[in-house]
Amino acid sequence: MRRPIKILILQFTSIGDVVLTTPVIRCIKQQIPNAIVHFCTQQSYRSIVDYNPHIAQTHYSNGSLVKLIKELRAEQFDYVVDLQNTFQTRLIKATLGCRSYSVAKQPFREWLYIRWKVNAMPEQHIVDRYMAAIQPLGVENDGRGLDYFIPYKDEVERDWLPETHQNGFVAYAIGGQSPTRRLPVLRMIELCLKINYPIVLLGDEADRKRGNDIVKALGERHIYNACGQFNLNQSASLLQQARVVFSHDTGLMHIAAAFRKKVYSIWGSTTPQFGFYPYKTPHVRLETPSLGCRPCSATSSGNCPMKHFKCMNSLPFDFEVKELRAKKKFE
Numbered sequence: 001m002r003r004p005i006k007i008l009i010l011q012f013t014s015i016g017d018v019v020l021t022t023p024v025i026r027c028i029k030q031q032i033p034n035a036i037v038h039f040c041t042q043q044s045y046r047s048i049v050d051y052n053p054h055i056a057q058t059h060y061s062n063g064s065l066v067k068l069i070k071e072l073r074a075e076q077f078d079y080v081v082d083l084q085n086t087f088q089t090r091l092i093k094a095t096l097g098c099r100s101y102s103v104a105k106q107p108f109r110e111w112l113y114i115r116w117k118v119n120a121m122p123e124q125h126i127v128d129r130y131m132a133a134i135q136p137l138g139v140e141n142d143g144r145g146l147d148y149f150i151p152y153k154d155e156v157e158r159d160w161l162p163e164t165h166q167n168g169f170v171a172y173a174i175g176g177q178s179p180t181r182r183l184p185v186l187r188m189i190e191l192c193l194k195i196n197y198p199i200v201l202l203g204d205e206a207d208r209k210r211g212n213d214i215v216k217a218l219g220e221r222h223i224y225n226a227c228g229q230f231n232l233n234q235s236a237s238l239l240q241q242a243r244v245v246f247s248h249d250t251g252l253m254h255i256a257a258a259f260r261k262k263v264y265s266i267w268g269s270t271t272p273q274f275g276f277y278p279y280k281t282p283h284v285r286l287e288t289p290s291l292g293c294r295p296c297s298a299t300s301s302g303n304c305p306m307k308h309f310k311c312m313n314s315l316p317f318d319f320e321v322k323e324l325r326a327k328k329k330f331e
Contacts, residue, residue: 006075008038010092011083012061014177015232015251016276018045019258021083022052022147024130024139028081029054031139038075040068040092047232051149069095079137083130103133110274110298117292119273126275145280148258154233156241164221165198170324171242173252174210174227175203178302180269181249183312185210189217194317195246197324202235202252203227244323249276257281262323268311269304271295288315 007028011021018041029037039049040059049058057075061068069092080100082089093100103126112118122129131141158166172192176182183191192199192214201211201223211225226238239245239256246264247253256263257278265278267287271294277283288294288311296305304311 002034004034004036005032005079006036006038006077007032007079007081008040008059008072008075008077008096009081009083010040010089012040012042012086012088013084015045015048016254017084018048019146019148019251019254020127020276020279021130022258023127023141023145024081024083024134025052025054026144026147027131027139027142028134028137030142032137038077040072048148051151051233052147053149054147065091068092072096081134083133101133101136103129113273114295114298117294121273121275124275125277125279127279129275143280145260146254146258148236148255150233150237150240154231154237156230156234156237158241161200162220162224165200165224168243169198169200169224169241170195170321171200171202171239171245171247171256173202173239173245173247173250173256174214175207175250175252176248176268177250177299178269180296180302180304180309180311182210182268183248183266183315184309185213187312187315189214191246191317192218192223194319195321195324197243197321199223200238200242201225201227202230202238244321253278257283264319264321266315268309268315269294269296270299274298284319286315286317286319287311 011018025037029035036056037054038057039055043060043062049055059071077098080093080096080098082093082100082102085102085105109120112120174188205228207227211227215223215225236255240259245256245261248266249270253263253265260281263278263283265283265285272285291311293306294311
């Protein structure tokens, strides 16, 4: 009988980044005989990983790195897979003292792209960079995309929605890590008018006021503001039920990709060239072409450094949502 192989995966960064690790988790579990996969992340992302059947045990950071390292050392891992490659994760790897594999970062290329607008970024999705990190383990990408697992208790029933949205809706994730990742509210209203179909707005409590402003402009018959009304898994359930999904560059975009939804992804200060576009799902990129100041950040920035915010204010809505043809639209 083969000895179990204990493998720890590290990813602390964000909701989207945790979702993007799921192909690595699945492929390791299914391709390495006797693999026991542990996953370590922030406590706030618990709902994403607790229901993943490929994970045997989870470990959560609660603020004390010393306590976390002590907990991890007791497991005596055979391998560590570092999908973040930061000072914190390098410290954890060094302390655990076992063989490790890390995602390759591109700091110089990112600097060139942001500072001088020289795009030397590899034409490679971040998931494929994750998979490249574990090739020495003999693990290959199975091409099945992302995973997201919703517990039964968080599945949203259609009759929880307004009657106007029970026969079909578009989901629009209006959140964003910073203002430069979000359309201004007036442009969100313009986008909703362009979509011209019952829309469920998704986001957290911080997005609720923006959602209310959209409802005030367009009416409750057309817009249901679900921001702050559902937990993350329930929001995922709504994404799963949507006909199509519109999303800023945010974690819900990647959750939608996990359900193979067609995603209309909206890009402002960041660009898809950093490798975080919707993975293995049909998608349309909405961005302002040939704008010399983009990108101004690899992740996000608080406000437009040029003060004009053209990346969002001038973004053209010249798309057609073919999936909504012959469907009931706004009256």
